[in-house]
Amino acid sequence: MNDTAVELIQFRMSHFNEKARWALDIKQVPHTRRTLLPGPHRFMVKRLTGQTKTPVVRFGDTAVHGSAKIIDELERRFPTPPLYPEDDADRARALEIQDWLDGDIGPRIRRAALAAIVDDAGQISRTFAADRSLAVRGLYRVTIPIARGMIKKGNGITGAASIEDGYAAAAEALDFVVSQSGDSGYLIGGRFSVADLTAAALLAPAANPPDSPMTRPTPLSASVAAWLDRWKDHPGTAWVHRQYRQHRPPSAQLH
Numbered sequence: 001m002n003d004t005a006v007e008l009i010q011f012r013m014s015h016f017n018e019k020a021r022w023a024l025d026i027k028q029v030p031h032t033r034r035t036l037l038p039g040p041h042r043f044m045v046k047r048l049t050g051q052t053k054t055p056v057v058r059f060g061d062t063a064v065h066g067s068a069k070i071i072d073e074l075e076r077r078f079p080t081p082p083l084y085p086e087d088d089a090d091r092a093r094a095l096e097i098q099d100w101l102d103g104d105i106g107p108r109i110r111r112a113a114l115a116a117i118v119d120d121a122g123q124i125s126r127t128f129a130a131d132r133s134l135a136v137r138g139l140y141r142v143t144i145p146i147a148r149g150m151i152k153k154g155n156g157i158t159g160a161a162s163i164e165d166g167y168a169a170a171a172e173a174l175d176f177v178v179s180q181s182g183d184s185g186y187l188i189g190g191r192f193s194v195a196d197l198t199a200a201a202l203l204a205p206a207a208n209p210p211d212s213p214m215t216r217p218t219p220l221s222a223s224v225a226a227w228l229d230r231w232k233d234h235p236g237t238a239w240v241h242r243q244y245r246q247h248r249p250p251s252a253q254l255h
């Protein structure tokens with residue numbers, strides 16, 4: 001890869017991947033995207049980074065993984081528009097909110113959102129392989145029942161209480177964005193920052209922002225519809241939709 005080329009290695013439908021994608025898009029960083037299927041992804045990601053989680057962004061020969069580290073690197077290489085608040089105390093608070101959402105809320109919400117699709121191989125295939133050929137989608141679909149135990153274990157889906165805990169995380173974060181955003185509509189310093197981007201992206205699986213990279217594929221299964229129904233009237237969902245409408249630009253992907 002040449003020194004200045006930027007490549008995002010991602011899953012198509014994933015809130016942590018959406019965080020990195022949104023940061024690349026808002027900074028209008030011309031880049032290519034390599035979309036992997038969860039499962040087979042691990043060979044390439046492990047080779048590049050020594051671990052298996054996406055997103056990964058390659059800046060030339062340097063591979064950075066972890067959405068917060070990726071945003072930090074983007075902020076350094078492509079400072080405009082800034083995602084970090086200028087004021088030191090605001091920046092520290094915005095990064096603290098990002099840490100909490102990344103480390104605590106994000107994985108718990110994913111657990112509940114995944115629980116709504118994990119028993120439906122067709123829905124999993126539509127969610128992660130929508131852009132693939134019919135043959136690849138079909139093949140992927142038949143591997144799901146074999147991988148199901150691993151998907152559940154890997155995401156902490158261990159029973160009803162673990163899923164309830166995911167609902168609690170979604171409610172907590174939706175309540176938080178409403179109480180914290182106040183009159184300005186933003187979490188920190190009266191303007192859009194890494195805190196808003198992180199909250200909106202990580203809440204997207206619950207809020208289903210329309211016309212966005214995180215819009216659920218249709219038809220929705222009954223369990224996905226029930227999961228989304230829980231949150232559709234929460235004012236936090238309207239907050240997420242507003243961030244998407246006002247601050248989520250179209251893709252800066254190179255074609």
Ligand SMILES: N[C@@H](CCC(=O)N[C@@H](CS)C(=O)NCC(=O)O)C(=O)O
Nearest residue numbers: 014016052053054055066067068102
């Ligand atoms: N804290 C990480 C979390 C990344 C993460 O959990 N990625 C998931 C997708 S949402 C993943 O790639 N899982 C596959 C694996 O663990 O092998 C970040 O902010 O990027």
